[in-house]
Amino acid sequence: MKVLSSYKEGRLTLFFQGELDHHEAAAALRRITRTLDDYLPRDCVIDMKGLTFMDSSGIALILKIARLMSETGGRAWVENASRQPMKVIDASGIERLVAVRAGTAETAE
Numbered sequence: 001m002k003v004l005s006s007y008k009e010g011r012l013t014l015f016f017q018g019e020l021d022h023h024e025a026a027a028a029l030r031r032i033t034r035t036l037d038d039y040l041p042r043d044c045v046i047d048m049k050g051l052t053f054m055d056s057s058g059i060a061l062i063l064k065i066a067r068l069m070s071e072t073g074g075r076a077w078v079e080n081a082s083r084q085p086m087k088v089i090d091a092s093g094i095e096r097l098v099a100v101r102a103g104t105a106e107t108a109e
Contacts, residue, residue, distance in 0.1 A: 017050035
């Protein structure tokens with residue numbers, strides 16, 4: 001799995017690409033944590049347009065990103081989840097904790 005990022009005016013957008021399973025989640029979290037530490041964004045968009053597969057590890061990753069953002073006074077949300085990841089998101093019920101939007105985010109750098 002790849003995680004690309006784009007930062008503009010306090011908003012960090014993370015573009016998830018490929019497959020996110022438990023083998024990929026730990027490494028992805030380390031990369032994302034470093035990126036959050038580098039930019040200290042006010043907002044973090046988790047753009048899942050390029051994600052073709054996600055299991056429950058993806059839910060844990062979303063929740064961890066949201067918690068990290070909350071700890072620094074920021075906020076995080078999910079955008080553009082494709083069909084399969086959206087099914088996992090819907091089944092988990094995390095919409096009560098993290099916003100899930102259908103909007104279009106900016107392009108990756």
